[in-house]
Amino acid sequence: MCFFQHLRRPSTSLRVLSLSVFGLLFCLLSGEAVVAQVAAEIASADGLDVVLHGVITPEKLGKHEMLSFAVPAGIERMNVELISPGFQKGMYLTAGLFDPQRYRGEGRSVFTLSTVDATGPYLPGPIVPGTWQIAIGYNYVAPQAKGEFTVKIHLSRQLDPEKYRVLNAKAGWYKGDLHSHTGLTDAMCKSQSGANVPCPPSKLLDAAASQKLDFLAVTDHNTPATFNELMQSQLYYDRMLLIAGEEITTVKGHANVWGTEGFLDYRVADTGFTANDLFDQAHRLHALVSINHSYWPYDGRCPGCGWGWTNTDFSKVDAIEIINGYHERGSWFTPPPGNGVPFWEQQLAKGLRPTGVGGGDEHRAGEQLALHDGVGLPTTVVYARELSQPAILEGIKAGHAFVQVTGPEGTPLYLTSGDAMMGDQIIAEAGKRVGFKLATQAVAGAKLRLLVDGVAVDRLPEPKADATGLNCEYEWPSDGKRHWVRAELVDTKGELITLTNPIYVNWGK
Template identity: 35%
Template sequence: MKLSARLSSARLLPIALFALSLAASAQTPPAQNDPAPPDLVLSGKVTGTQNHTYIEVPFEVPAGIHRISVDFSYTGHEARTTLDLGIEDPYRFRGESGGNKSHFTLSETDATPSYLPGPILAGRWHLLLAVPNIRAASVATFRAEIRFNSHLEDSSFTLAPLEQGSRWYRGDLHMHTAHSDGSCAGQSGRRVPCPLFFTAQTAASRGLDFIAISDHNVESQYNEMRELQPWFDRLLFIPAREMTTFWGHFNIYGTTQPIDYRVAAHNGRDYNAILREVAAKGAIASINHAEAPGGEVCMGCRWEPPMPVDMSLFTGVEVINGGSMLFSSDAFWEQQLRDGHRLTAVGGSDSHNALAPAQPPNSIGFPTTVVEARELSVAAILDGIRHGRVFIDLTGSRDKRIDIDAEAGAAHARMGEDLVLKNGEAVHLSVHVAACAHDALHLFVDGKETAALPAISIDQPDQTLSATWTAAGSGRHWIRAEVHDSSGRLLLFSNPVYINFP
């Protein structure tokens, strides 16, 4: 075998060589754009004498790896050279994708179709190359870039944003499928665990831009999402889970990595330990249906931890839950704001049946959480939530909008942002609402409507309404808005502009 595989750390490669290799593989650009540098580059030559042979290219996987991602390219396509790709771990075959995928990833929880998820064992792995064709006089070079523990692939099922550009993206942040207690009518009408596919399909049919399937405690949903994401190229899947404890539920967003959800006095694991793990993985956490009934009516549903919890480790609170929109947890959320914790208000349908009709309760998209993001990617949607650029649409519309702009002197803040006010200083509010004609705008200061800010009727399909409020003292405040219809029904719920927050 004339194989000359070179194992090298890309970080040690001279830059000129790296650039040359990229140029050489420009014919078959890898179908990915993970910005992280590769941890290993395997490269080598294949010659005509190796036609119809199998080549094993060894590489070492260190301890502590939970994901391997591979990008493969080779030269000689114009001379009909063909190299097929596969991989094996120290003990078994893990998959083969022939010539149909130049990029794949495999991890403990999920893998590109053709490949098996499972433990990423330390030791000697092999890239498996097959040579269905190379002409006698041909010489081809191949290059495999290997990345370990790719943050991008731990947090997303797509390497590239599904859409570029800043706008308001609509999604559902709380849903269940067959991977926990989601169910729907099967072919015979019998209630069965509801396949995840239907959740994605219903969400797409309702015009959503992103979904977070948050099955209880498990990671088994991610493998299927890895398979479905390429087809759903307008519906971003955000990896999520509902951490379901004895004293409350919270969703985590943005990591596929396993995290132990078991909080109990006897195992010494508390909420803060989980939340620190979540943050260390670049993910965020949001408390669900905090004011749901607890006790034996809904065991563990209410947020009532028997141990101290550092609330600053949370990013959001599900203020509107789709359970008939009754589990509104705005009092709990406002209390957090009163305590100085800036937690973004979000919503979630808590759908348990993807085929339920398009109306509350618990139907996909009721409510939707609408997030301003720079692009349609997991990182950008999570950043939008972190920054409070979020409102909740309880109507499942595709076009309702609300945003707040506050001005005081030269200072200016949008919904989710900070404004510093002096004692007695006036703040001028401009609230933009769209698709809410004949409804009414209600403004809330510190969780309450005030005589100084009466409700304003909306008469245009796209309108900016103004109001002025004057701070008494220099204390902490938050101003937010709601849109109600003529019968008083809540349609839109904004996040606040924060005043004098730490």
């Protein structure tokens, strides 16, 4: 007997009706008993939910039952969950997956797959429209066992689901590197026999983990090829958040995009698809954009490294890399740390608020080379409501961040004004005295600076030591106008150790 029935049906869904007809045809054509049924197909906010049911009996032991379901056009990601009584109750089932053209894998009861990534045993690739099949394998059914299974399939039109885990639910300051490369693009390291070869991504991740980073954005050039690797690795690196990123490498500048696996077009030009269009594309995917190493020369030594898009709308830029770690001491690549500050402050002076960040730009997967900095140098420290990809990106967007030039074990620097922290705005009428507090740790010979609109204030009081470290409080007389106020810790040579994002004064006016 062929049994096919919708238990629940949205009243006006043509797709549901078409699936119903399809299921019936499948039953008739196959000429076999179809014990599984589509229980429901319900349109959800971002796609479609399909639920399949089946009965488990001892006669099915060793068989594979093919359950079909229809995938419409425009699906970017598929999440599948097989719920069955389990081995403990004498019923162990497996879920194989076949798309209309090929086998996609088998071996998990909960899995996801998309154009660019997939859970371990499954193959990433296009979610092609048509008839897909789940192969229910009755690997073990005890002689007296009887039960039911359910397969829940979520077909999403969005590539970026909330698939990244919360690694730490606590709000706090988290340390990370926002710019790194693997051998999937141009990171090189020594092979077992000493040859110069593309570096396996695991070497970078291990190097970052050894620095005890809380998060790492892997930003290979113009490729989504890294995302599957990150998805597999996130399970192992359960204390270090892996942020999906790309360094969009155009002919006139590099921009990091964090937080999407979607397509980002690197074919930027002066007319047609411009840098501003790229930024819009990233924002439509809920990602952030940062202009990288803007201060590098725009010439033949590093084609496209400086930012040369003169028609850039900087109001679309979320962050600017003010410190880049990729510099070999003594070469033309050697900007003193902080060389990106003038470029950044040009935007602040316009009334914009791009967050200042650091990026190690690691290309050696942490191999210790005498002239080369490593992953986590510099470290960007972000205040986030939890350790998750959305929360870290929110913290960056809000400007709740400071940069430790000397890495994850470097010196923190906190700037506050009352309840406001760096990145926040305060209102101060003319004549009002505004208190700023700088809190840091003692570093021999180091000096604190408080800068208003990029200019250090005179006679900053000597910091006071207490159980928490060094604290310095300063009262600044407001003139009622718009200003940005930020803090730095510098060494005896005046080189940056740490710098904060600004507190914005009267910015809304």
